[in-house]
Amino acid sequence: MRLRLGYIPLIDAAPLIVAHELGFAAEEGLTLDLVRLGAWAQSRDMLGAGLIDAAHMLVPMPIGQALGLGPRLPDFDLVMFLAHGGQAVAISAGIEQRLRAEGHGFDFSDARAAGLALRRAAPGRLRVGVPFTFSTQLELIRHWLTGCGFRPDDLRLKTVPPPMMADALAADEIDAFCVGEPWASFAVERGIAALLLPGPAIWASPPEKGLVLRRDFAVTRPDQTGALMRAIWRAGRWLDEPDHRGTAAEILSRPDYLDLPAELAERGLTGRLLISTGGEVRSVPNFLAFNAGAASFPWKSLAALIARSIAVRHDLAPDAAMRRAMTHFRTDLYRQHLRPAGASLPGASLRVEGMIEAERVVAAERGQMTLRADRFFDGFVFEPPGESPDTSASQD
Amino acid sequence: MLKNLLIVVVEADTDRAQSIADGLAETGDHDIRIVAEQSSLARRVAELRPDVVLIDIADPSRDILEELALASGPAERPVAMFVDRSDEQLTRSAIEAGISAYVVDGLRPDRIKPIIDAAVARFHMLQQLRAELAATRAALEERKIVDRAKAVLMKARGMDEAEAYALLRKTAMDQGKRIGEIAQQLVTAAGLLGR
Numbered sequence: 001m002r003l004r005l006g007y008i009p010l011i012d013a014a015p016l017i018v019a020h021e022l023g024f025a026a027e028e029g030l031t032l033d034l035v036r037l038g039a040w041a042q043s044r045d046m047l048g049a050g051l052i053d054a055a056h057m058l059v060p061m062p063i064g065q066a067l068g069l070g071p072r073l074p075d076f077d078l079v080m081f082l083a084h085g086g087q088a089v090a091i092s093a094g095i096e097q098r099l100r101a102e103g104h105g106f107d108f109s110d111a112r113a114a115g116l117a118l119r120r121a122a123p124g125r126l127r128v129g130v131p132f133t134f135s136t137q138l139e140l141i142r143h144w145l146t147g148c149g150f151r152p153d154d155l156r157l158k159t160v161p162p163p164m165m166a167d168a169l170a171a172d173e174i175d176a177f178c179v180g181e182p183w184a185s186f187a188v189e190r191g192i193a194a195l196l197l198p199g200p201a202i203w204a205s206p207p208e209k210g211l212v213l214r215r216d217f218a219v220t221r222p223d224q225t226g227a228l229m230r231a232i233w234r235a236g237r238w239l240d241e242p243d244h245r246g247t248a249a250e251i252l253s254r255p256d257y258l259d260l261p262a263e264l265a266e267r268g269l270t271g272r273l274l275i276s277t278g279g280e281v282r283s284v285p286n287f288l289a290f291n292a293g294a295a296s297f298p299w300k301s302l303a304a305l306i307a308r309s310i311a312v313r314h315d316l317a318p319d320a321a322m323r324r325a326m327t328h329f330r331t332d333l334y335r336q337h338l339r340p341a342g343a344s345l346p347g348a349s350l351r352v353e354g355m356i357e358a359e360r361v362v363a364a365e366r367g368q369m370t371l372r373a374d375r376f377f378d379g380f381v382f383e384p385p386g387e388s389p390d391t392s393a394s395q396d
Numbered sequence: 397m398l399k400n401l402l403i404v405v406v407e408a409d410t411d412r413a414q415s416i417a418d419g420l421a422e423t424g425d426h427d428i429r430i431v432a433e434q435s436s437l438a439r440r441v442a443e444l445r446p447d448v449v450l451i452d453i454a455d456p457s458r459d460i461l462e463e464l465a466l467a468s469g470p471a472e473r474p475v476a477m478f479v480d481r482s483d484e485q486l487t488r489s490a491i492e493a494g495i496s497a498y499v500v501d502g503l504r505p506d507r508i509k510p511i512i513d514a515a516v517a518r519f520h521m522l523q524q525l526r527a528e529l530a531a532t533r534a535a536l537e538e539r540k541i542v543d544r545a546k547a548v549l550m551k552a553r554g555m556d557e558a559e560a561y562a563l564l565r566k567t568a569m570d571q572g573k574r575i576g577e578i579a580q581q582l583v584t585a586a587g588l589l590g591r
Contacts, residue, residue: 038454041462041496045453049491069466133463159463161456164434171435314466 001224004033006043007056009258010162010180011268012083012209014248015290016056019235021251027234028227036257039161040132047214048073054228056082057212060306064134066328067307067321069314075215077330078303080229080296080338082209082236084372086268086288087137087199088184089114089144091176092169095121096194096276106194108275108282111201111377115148118196122175126150129160129168129177136199136208137178139309144202147378166190180208181268181288182260188274189264195275198284204356204373205289207302218333226337233338236291245269286372293359293372294344296334301350301384303329308382322385326350335365344369354381401503402427403511404444406437406451412522416450419518423510438464448508449498450515453491461498486512493519538576545579548586 007013019025020032035052037043043055044065062076091099098121099106104114118126126145130138138157145155160168165177166187177184178199187193199206211232218225239248249266252258258265267273271287274280289295307325311318331349339345345365356374363369403426407413413430420428431440434457441449441464451458486509490497493516499508542564549560564582568575 039456039458041458042453045491045496049488051491132459133466158438159460161459163456168435173435 001029001227002031002033003053003224003228004035004051005054005056006035006037006046006052008037008040008043008162010086010209011182011249011252011258011265012086012180012288012290013056013257014239014252014269015082015232015235017252017257018239018248019231022235022238024234024238025228025231028231030224030227030231032231034257040135044070044073044076047076047212050214053217053224054211054213056209058132058135059207059210059302060134060136060139060310061132062210062212062328063303063307063325064310066325067310067314067316069134069310075328076212077215077218077328077333078210078212078298079218079225079330079333080211080233081207081298082211082232082290082296084205084207084289084295085198085200085286086180086208087140087178087206088181088195088268088273089141089176089178089197089199090165090169090184090187090193091118091196092172092174093192093194095175098122099196106196106275106280106282108195108197108273108284109201111144111197112148114197114201115144115150118145118176119149125154125156126176127156127158127174129165129174129179130157131162131179132159134310136206137180139306140199140202140206141178142309143380144197144377147380166192169193182258182264185264185267185273186260188277191277194277195273195282198271198273198282198287200284200286202377203354204286204375205293205295210298218330222337225333226340229334229337230341233291233296233341233343236296239290240292240295242270289372293370294346295372296338296343297346298329298331298334299349299351299353300326300329300331301353301382304350304384305353305382319385326384339365346371350384350386352381352383354379400425400427401447401507401511402429402444403448403450404429404431404441404446406431406449406455406457408432408434415522416515416518419514420450420511423514426511437461445500447500447503448511450511451496451498453494453496458496465498489516494523495519538574538579541576541583542579545582548582552586 005016007016016034020034025032043057046052047055062078064070065076099117102117104117128141158174162179162183165179165183168174169187170192184195188195238244249262249269253260253262253265268288271284273282275282303325304322307321308318311321335345347363347365354374354376356371358373360371361368362371403420405413405416417428431437437457438460490512495515497512545564546557546560549555549563564575564578568578
C-alpha cells in the first residue's frame with residue numbers, strides 16, 4: 001500500500017525518512033512517497049485536500065486548526081509525537097557583543113541567566129523570528145522571555161520561514177530567532193549569529209513535531225494508520241540509539257531530503273552544537289529525542305497547555321479551547337496501534353506537566369516505564385482540566 | 397458597477413509573474429501588482445491592502461501571510477483565508493495546481509471564481525512549460541555527455557563515431573541503464589585516469 005507523506009526539510013523529519021530508507025515501512029507492507037514541502041501552510045492545505053495522507057507538522061498546528069483559527073478543513077488529529085526539542089535560540093552579532101561585554105558566559109544551559117542578560121542587552125523592543133504562528137518555538141520564546149522580565153508588548157514575534165532566518169537576521173529585520181535545526185547552525189556557519197540557548201534549556205522536553213492525519217483517514221483506514229504509526233515508531237527507536245545519529249545525518253543530508261552538508265545536520269542530531277563563530281562547541285544531552293522515555297506518546301495535557309496559550313492570545317475561552325484541543329490528541333489510537341509493537345503505555349493520558357526534574361521510572365499499563373524530564377526553567381507547572389467526556393468529533 | 401479588485405501576485409520570477417498577471421487581466425479591469433521580494437512581503441501587503449493575494453502554494457513566504465491573516469488589528473488584516481468561504485472544488489483545483497489564494501473578508505465567491513480559474517489555468521500552463529524546459533535541458537545535457545563519451549572511446553580504442561555509439565548503446569542495454577548514465581560513468585572514469 002502506498003502512502004503520501006508531507007515533510008518540511010528539518011532534522012526532525014528523520015523518523016519519516018528513516019522509516020522509508022531503512023525499511024521500517026516496508027516491514028509493515030507500506031511504500032512511502034515522501035513529499036518535500038516548502039511551507040507549513042502548504043502542509044496543512046495539502047493534508048486538508050487529501051493530496052497527502054499524513055504530515056510532519058508543528059505540534060501547535062493541529063491545535064490552532066481545532067480552535068477554528070485556520071481555514072475550514074476536515075478535522076485533523078495528532079496521533080503521535082515525532083520529536084521533542086531540536087530547537088535553538090540564535091542572536092545577532094550585535095547582541096552577542098553586548099552580552100559578552102556584560103560578561104555573559106554563553107554556558108548554553110541557564111535560561112534564566114541568559115534571559116535576564118538579554119533583557120539588559122536589549123532594553124527596548126526585541127524582534128524575534130519564529131517559523132510559524134502556531135509553533136513550539138513561539139511558545140518557548142514567550143514563556144521564556146515573559147518569565148525573564150519582558151512584557152508582552154516588548155516582544156515582537158515575527159514569522160520568518162526557517163531557511164530565511166539567517167538572512168532576516170543579517171538584514172536587521174529581527175534581533176534573534178528560535179528555529180529547529182539545522183537552521184540555527186546554518187546561521188552560525190554563515191558567521192552572522194551566535195546560539196544563546198537550546199530549546200530544552202527553557203523546557204526540558206518541548207514537543208516539537210507530530211504525525212498528523214485527517215480524522216476520516218484514521219477512521220476509514222485503521223490498518224494503514226496503524227502500520228504507518230508502527231513504522232515511524234520503530235524508526236524513532238532506531239534513531240534514539242546514539243550510534244545511529246551519524247548515519248541518520250548522512251541519510252538526511254542527501255539532495256532528495258535536506259540537501260545540506262551532513263556535518264551541519266549532524267550537529268543537531270548529536271546535540272553537539274557550534275555556538276559561535278569563535279569555535280565554541282557545547283554538548284547538550286537530550287537536545288533532540290524521538291522515542292526514548294515515551295517521547296512519542298501524545299499527552300492530552302500537552303494539547304491543553306498549548307491550547308490555553310493560543311486561546312489567551314486569540315481571545316478565545318481557555319476552558320473550551322483546552323477541552324476541544326484534547327480531543328485531537330489521539331492517545332486512544334496510540335494505545336491501539338502501538339501496543340502490538342511493544343510501546344510502553346502510561347496508565348493515564350493526562351498528567352501535570354513540568355513536574356519531572358530528571359528521568360523517572362513510573363508504573364505503566366503493563367510493568368514499568370521511563371518518562372523523560374519535562375521541567376520548565378522557571379518551575380512552571382500546568383494542571384490540565386479533567387478529561388472531556390466528549391471525545392467524539394468536534395462540533396462547530 | 398462592481399469596483400475593480402486589487403490583486404497582488406507574489407512571485408520572484410519576473411516572466412512567470414507577468415504571465416500570471418496577463419491571465420488575470422483577461423478576467424476584468426483589475427489593478428494587479430507583483431511583489432517579488434520576500435523580505436518586504438508583509439510590509440507591502442499591509443500597505444497595499446489587496447483584495448486578493450495569489451502565491452505559489454509551496455512558497456515559504458506563505459507562512460508570513462498566515463500571520464497577517466490572523467493579526468487582530470483591522471489595518472493589519474488585509475486578507476482572510478480563501479478556503480473559508482469558497483466551494484470545495486475550487487479550493488481543490490487551486491491546491492492541485494499549486495496555487496494558494498488569500499481573499500479579503502466578505503468578497504463574494506462569484507467575484508473570486510473567475511480570478512482563481514484564470515490563475516489556475518496560468519499555473520497549469522507555466523508548470524507545463526517548466527517541465528518541458530527541464531526535459532529539453534536534460535536531453536541537451538545528455539547529448540553533450542554522450543558526445544564526450546564517444547570522443548573518449550574514439551580516441552582510446554580507435555573506433556569511428558558509429559562504433560563508439562553502438563558500444564555505448566549495447567553496454568547500456570546489457571546493464572539495464574540509460575545511455576546517458578553509461579556515458580557519464582565513462583567520462584568520469586576517463587577524467588580520473590587523466591585521459
